[in-house]
Amino acid sequence: NAGVTQTPKFRVLKTGQSMTLLCAQDMNHEYMYWYRQDPGMGLRLIHYSVGEGTTAKGEVPDGYNVSRLKKQNFLLGLESAAPSQTSVYFCASSYWASGTNTGELFFGEGSRLTVL
Amino acid sequence: QQQVKQSPQSLIVQKGGISIINCAYENTAFDYFPWYQQFPGKGPALLIAIRPDVSEKKEGRFTISFNKSAKQFSLHIMDSQPGDSATYFCAASMRKTSYDKVIFGPGTSLSVIP
Numbered sequence: 001n002a003g004v005t006q007t008p009k010f011r012v013l014k015t016g017q018s019m020t021l022l023c024a025q026d027m028n029h030e031y032m033y034w035y036r037q038d039p040g041m042g043l044r045l046i047h048y049s050v051g052e053g054t055t056a057k058g059e060v061p062d063g064y065n066v067s068r069l070k071k072q073n074f075l076l077g078l079e080s081a082a083p084s085q086t087s088v089y090f091c092a093s094s095y096w097a098s099g100t101n102t103g104e105l106f107f108g109e110g111s112r113l114t115v116l
Numbered sequence: 117q118q119q120v121k122q123s124p125q126s127l128i129v130q131k132g133g134i135s136i137i138n139c140a141y142e143n144t145a146f147d148y149f150p151w152y153q154q155f156p157g158k159g160p161a162l163l164i165a166i167r168p169d170v171s172e173k174k175e176g177r178f179t180i181s182f183n184k185s186a187k188q189f190s191l192h193i194m195d196s197q198p199g200d201s202a203t204y205f206c207a208a209s210m211r212k213t214s215y216d217k218v219i220f221g222p223g224t225s226l227s228v229i230p
Contacts, residue, residue: 004159031215040125042205042220043160050214090159094216101148101211105218107159 002026006091006108013081013115021076021111023091031094032074033058033105034066036087043090049074081115088112118143120208122221129228135193137224139206142187146208148216151180151191154203154223163204164191196228 004025013019023032030051035043045058049068063085065077074093078085089112092105121140129135139149148167152160166173166180166189173180179192193200206221 040222042120042122042222044220045218048215092159096215101209101216104150104162104165105152105160107161109157109159 004091004093004106004108006089006111008111009109010112011114013078013113015082015115017081018077018079019081019113020078021089021091021113023074023076023108024072025074025091025093025106026072027093027095027106028071029093029095029106030071031096032068033092033094034064034074034076035090035092036060037090037110038087046076046089078113081113083115086113086115118219120206120219120221122206122224124224125222126225127227129193129196129226131196131198131228131230133196133228135191135196135200135226135228137191137204137206137226138188139190139221140186140188141208141219143208143210144187145210146219147211148209149180149182149189150207150209150218151178152205152207152220154205156202160205193226196226198228198230201226201228 007022033048034046047066049055052071055066088110091108150165151163153163154160177194182189204224209218
């Protein structure tokens with residue numbers, strides 16, 4: 001059982017270049033998320049999706065776009081990369097537990113992006 | 117107020133000692149408080165969690181203490197081991213209309229030395 005898989009694991013971009021990070025989950029989870037992790041700031045939510053074909057903005061959405069064309073996949077795009085987007089990006093998924101908040105997220109291993 | 121505060125930023129503990137990490141929140145709408153453990157090069161993974169109607173939860177060497185009136189909670193790691201060396205994130209979660217919103221603290225880097 002692979003869980004949550006992210007590709008690529010490492011990427012170096014020049015300012016202004018574009019790229020897409022791919023996240024795939026095999027747990028049939030409805031909800032998927034993209035976080036960025038920066039030193040001393042914890043994990044901040046970029047965008048999330050509550051189901052196939054739906055996306056919504058999180059805490060720090062500027063400069064990013066997302067798409068969820070299939071339930072198992074969630075793509076994060078950077079149209080014009082900036083040095084401030086140098087970070088480690090984590091994809092996560094979760095399920096909806098009827099009647100109770102579980103708050104449990106299942107994370108991938110991360111994608112380290114450097115923008116020069 | 118959606119912020120979750122966490123301290124200390126880093127912690128060094130002798131093997132066999134007790135590691136203590138503290139967190140605080142403001143919003144009383146939070147109803148689930150998980151702790152995540154992250155090893156270098158890996159994603160965070162759920163370690164232990166508590167709901168606000170319980171004052172303490174213990175799983176093996178890991179214990180969460182919860183003070184609802186003070187809006188504070190803490191993680192205690194008893195008999196700390198070098199294998200516990202990792203970054204620990206506390207979090208607070210609330211149920212929204214369509215998903216469970218999770219807010220993370222900034223993290224604590226724990227080093228357990230032999």
